[in-house]
Structure formats: C-alpha cells, structure tokens
Amino acid sequence: MSVAFVKEESAEAASETVLPARPISGRPNLVTEAGLKLLQDELARAQQALEEASRIEDINERRRQSAVPYRDAQYFAERVRTAQLMPAPASNDVVAFGHKVTFERDDGRVQTYRIVGEDEANPAAGTISHGSPVAIALMGKSVGDVVRAGQHELEIIAIE
Structure with missing residues (x-):
C-alpha cells in the first residue's frame, strides 16, 4: 500500500503502541x-x-x-x-530471606532493612531485594559479623 493512503496519525499511533518488555532479572x-x-x-x-x-x-x-x-x-x-x-525464617540465628536486619555502617549510621523479593523492594520503605549487594553480603551471617558491601563495612547488630 502506498504511504499516501496511510494516515500519518496511524503510523505515529502504531509506534507508540509497541513498548519494550519490562526487564526481568535472571535471579x-x-x-x-x-x-x-x-x-x-x-x-x-x-x-x-x-x-x-x-x-x-x-x-x-x-x-x-x-x-x-x-x-x-x-x-x-x-x-x-x-x-x-518463601516461608518465614524459622530462626533468627543467621540472616535469610524475609529477615529484618539491623546493622551499623562504618560511618556510624544504623540502618534496618527487611530482605524481600525484587518487585517488593523499596529501600525508602525499609525493604531491599535479596539480590542487592547489601542483602547478598548479609545473607548467611550472624549478629556481630562484619561484612563488606561496596566500600563500606557493616556490622550486624540484630536479626528479626
């Protein structure tokens, strides 16, 4: 079909309707x-x-x-x-998915985050993804352990 017979608005609308898929991580x-x-x-x-x-x-x-x-x-x-x-953690001995973890940074700040799924994560609301660098560093550790996350050291002070 000749371009002369295609409404410009239709071509524009068609291009607006094909959005790329939302990315999904491999985790x-x-x-x-x-x-x-x-x-x-x-x-x-x-x-x-x-x-x-x-x-x-x-x-x-x-x-x-x-x-x-x-x-x-x-x-x-x-x-x-x-x-x-994932079921709720059975024990508060070591950090696992679903735990709320309080840690002190090497700069003195104390922060608390719950480790959750990627779509649920919202650091401003106190949740981080299990795939985030901080969560990865904390998983499997206990109260008193010091871990490195980026350029900071974090000391675990509570696991709930």
Missing part, C-alpha cells in the same frame, strides 16, 4: 506472602486498565491507552507464574 523470583499479593494486585490492576482501554472506540487512542497496561500485564503475569513463595 530466582523469591517472594514473601506480601510480595506475592503485591504481584497479584498489580496484575489485576493492569488487566483492569487493559479492559478499560479496550472499550475506547477510536482505534489509535485504544492502542495508545493499551500499550502500558498490556506490557505490565505480561510482566506481572510472568512474575506471578514464576513466584517462589
């Missing part, structure tokens, strides 16, 4: 109960937005409004499918 998709619920809720939200967008009559606008929910629905469906629900 195991470990989740807490709250993390699994978060993934399920996000999947439901994306599916609802996709359903709402499908009711838009103008095809170009429907494509634009569907792009993000479609990408998100694919991402969250895969994350729910691959989720490995």
Whole structure:
C-alpha cells in the first residue's frame, strides 16, 4: 500500500503502541506472602486498565491507552507464574530471606532493612531485594559479623 493512503496519525499511533518488555532479572523470583499479593494486585490492576482501554472506540487512542497496561500485564503475569513463595525464617540465628536486619555502617549510621523479593523492594520503605549487594553480603551471617558491601563495612547488630 502506498504511504499516501496511510494516515500519518496511524503510523505515529502504531509506534507508540509497541513498548519494550519490562526487564526481568535472571535471579530466582523469591517472594514473601506480601510480595506475592503485591504481584497479584498489580496484575489485576493492569488487566483492569487493559479492559478499560479496550472499550475506547477510536482505534489509535485504544492502542495508545493499551500499550502500558498490556506490557505490565505480561510482566506481572510472568512474575506471578514464576513466584517462589518463601516461608518465614524459622530462626533468627543467621540472616535469610524475609529477615529484618539491623546493622551499623562504618560511618556510624544504623540502618534496618527487611530482605524481600525484587518487585517488593523499596529501600525508602525499609525493604531491599535479596539480590542487592547489601542483602547478598548479609545473607548467611550472624549478629556481630562484619561484612563488606561496596566500600563500606557493616556490622550486624540484630536479626528479626
């Protein structure tokens, strides 16, 4: 078909509707109960937005409004499918997935983080991914152990 017969708006809309997939790390998709619920809720939200967008009559606008929910629905469906629900740690002897760990940095700051799944992690809210450098350094260690994370040393002072 000649370009003369294609609306410019349609070509523009088509390019806006193909978004790259959200990246998924190669790490195991470990989740807490709250993390699994978060993934399920996000999947439901994306599916609802996709359903709402499908009711838009103008095809170009429907494509634009569907792009993000479609990408998100694919991402969250895969994350729910691959989720490995981890039980709460049975002991507070050594740092494990799901623990809340308090440590003192070599600069004197004391910080507390809970080690959770990648999608649940939010350092500002006190959670870090099990794949983060700090969590990797802390895993398997006990109270009193000193670990190196980047250029800092961290001393574990509590495990909950």
